[in-house]
Amino acid sequence: MRTRIKFSSVVGFLVLVILVVPLLIVIVTSFGQESAISFPIKGFTFDWYKNVFQQPDFVEGLKMSSIVAILASFLALLVGTPIVYVLTRFDIHHKDWFQTIFLSPALIPEIVIGFALYQALVISLQLPLFISLIVGHFLLCLPYVVRLITAGMMEFDESIEEAAWMVGYDKLTAFFKVVIPNIKQSVVAAFILSFITSFNNIPISLFLNGPDLNMLPTSILNYLENNYDPTVSAVSVILMIITALMMIIVEKYLGLNKLT
């Protein structure tokens, strides 16, 4: 038993190092003065961070990615929460079947979703690109919402809702005054996870972007095809800071285990 613990400690520690070091290298390279990324760095500068904000694609992309992520997460909650409520509270025939349908976007490869939506919504139906993009990200977020809210509803004692009906609240009012406040944590966790998932997505955005519709991850991807300078390191660091902030918020209000 001892040897196994020793062995697993060594591997575990190494794995942690492997997980952390590449990100540290990115952070360090973002401060290098040379115009090609090198490690170890020569000199020290914040110029690449300035350069990030001089790239219209990055600035617009950050804005667009945030807008899309917020809208898509919001929509997914708006649609997903009532669906989960109905699925968990009412005796519906073929419940499993519905469950599978609502989780189905997770079964289809994201890149296929992007491709199929581009063909169907943009080419066939001539829908505006932005709408199609929102649809794609909405589909991406929905399974997360369904999963997390379902878990929240399962923990919620049905009698509490019934108690609200008994003292005079109709089902809709009771839903907002009693159910929602008590699954708030799951709702918030679902929103944040949706937001992160949408914000980080590439495969769906890949097909549904255009000249005026740049998402940050795809902008970075495009930039990388033509340039290889520490601007990418700098924008990566900015993204890491955003992730870290999200994690701090989640940990403070919900506990990080809510996300996994």
Add this chain to the structure above:
Amino acid sequence: MANIEITDLSMSYQKDKKILDDLSLNIKDGELLSILGPSGCGKTTMLRLISGLIPIQKGTIRVSGKDISKVPVYKRNFGMVFQSYALFPHMTIFQNITFGLKRRKLDKKTIEKKALDILDITGLSNLKDRMPSELSGGQQQRVSLARALAINPSVLLLDEPLSNLDAKLRIEMREEIHRLQQKLKMTTIFVTHDQEECFAISDRVALMNKGQIEQLDTPQNIYKNPKTEFVARFIGYDNFISKEWAESKQWQFHKEITGKLLTIRPENIEIGSGENNLLGKVISKNFLGNYYQYIVETEIGTLKVNTTEDQSSTNAEITLNFPKQSLIELEDK
């Protein structure tokens, strides 16, 4: 206040499995009626049908003469206490109690006064600003009761309210429920599987089995005169004797017997000979605090005999006497 008439109530979740089977029952105004029965007998379903939490499939329920089948749950103005207390976890005790009052068109002062009154009579005044999670089980159940009473309901429904409490609190809470019910003269339906708590506070008891009422009577009558074998077994008559056999032994009865089966409580069988005798052998003796229990093997099966004094020992051959006044006749099914 209100009386409740239930007529031909039937309910089934699956096609050929009836939870309730043409059940009829009248509950008088101001009465505390218990629905007693083993789990799965349909007692909770009946309570949920009355409350409106599940829709009626067949039959009618009238409250004060008015059919309530079409009245949605939130308009029935019934109070309900749940087994899990079901307090609103995100509200203080005070908010829990005023939540229902806020729905009714009352001004703020009236709401506050009503809530304080209820808190006072349920002894919760000093807890009003706490959250439910900070309360003990007994306190939570008190709040649950207060919340149900706050809306001044026409009927109070109690769904196994004591089953999550420990033995001592259970007695305390049932006295509390009894006291409040008597004070407010509120028509109350109390669902339970515990005969002791049910007998202690009920005006009448409806003993249910397989979606039907086996016997509806006062606690005393049910205890003294169970009508059917099911009722007898449920309330602790462990000894059954067929009439045919008893007649063949020339046993005496205090009246003419028409049913096929007789029963007697363990404490009513005497050790020693008397008017109706039976030989047996003690196969085990247990001291159970305030009485001794003998398991006696006889020609009609194993019987239970309880006595206050220690009268015999294991393996002893004894004669049992069945006093005719204590032999109870059961209806055929």
Add this chain to the structure above:
Amino acid sequence: MIIVLLILPILQMFLPTFTGDQFFLEKYLSFFHSTGNMQVIARTLIIAVVTTLVTLSLGLPTAYWISRLGEKWKKVVSIIVLFPILTNAVVRNFAWITILGKNGVINNFLMQLHIIDKPLTLLYTNFSIVVGSVYLFLPIMITSLVSSFGQLNFEVEEAASVIGARPMVVFFKVILPQLSVGMLTGSILVFVGSLTAYTTPQLLGGNKNMVLATLLQQQSITLGDWTSASVVAVVLTVIAILVMTIMNYGTKLLDRRNTK
């Protein structure tokens, strides 16, 4: 709504691929006849298999180590594992470009030590795709394994030791079988994830080392051959769903055995 937004577009993508002058599977026959395409399929599958195996063998000791840490350290390590999951894939892959590139960290290091005098070709190979994929999916594998270690009954292990089983025997005969469901769940996520991943092969694989997802992107966006792209999309979707179904079925079988 899901049906309109997802199923219909998918159907619209499927249908044109089943038409042909002579035979409804014509397009698939010609797709599978091309050695290039078969190579892409093989590469995609091999990368997914290798990635799954590597993450599994690194993940197991790591998860074992994490599950035995004290509360405080467990939390710290969990945060380190969770952080990459929530960080954008572009960032994580970019880190490996800086490490594996011609002037990257590894080549620089080895040249300075005079172990090599010409930079090694590490980037834009199958190797770099696997490295990137392992890096991408390792945290996910660890997370699912840690949760299944959490449900593990350590007393069983102690019981086995008490009756004299050797440590390695205990690990393989007592612990691993209890973890099989967690291992399968993690493997599904990693296998399907790397099977359908786009960003990693795009950034770390270059144009030569195509996988199905990058082939789909190339056929559609770069070449504009939408029907061929649809065929690729269908093949990718079918493989992904097939793998998921089989592995889910396996999980269910194991689950039943464990609860017995």
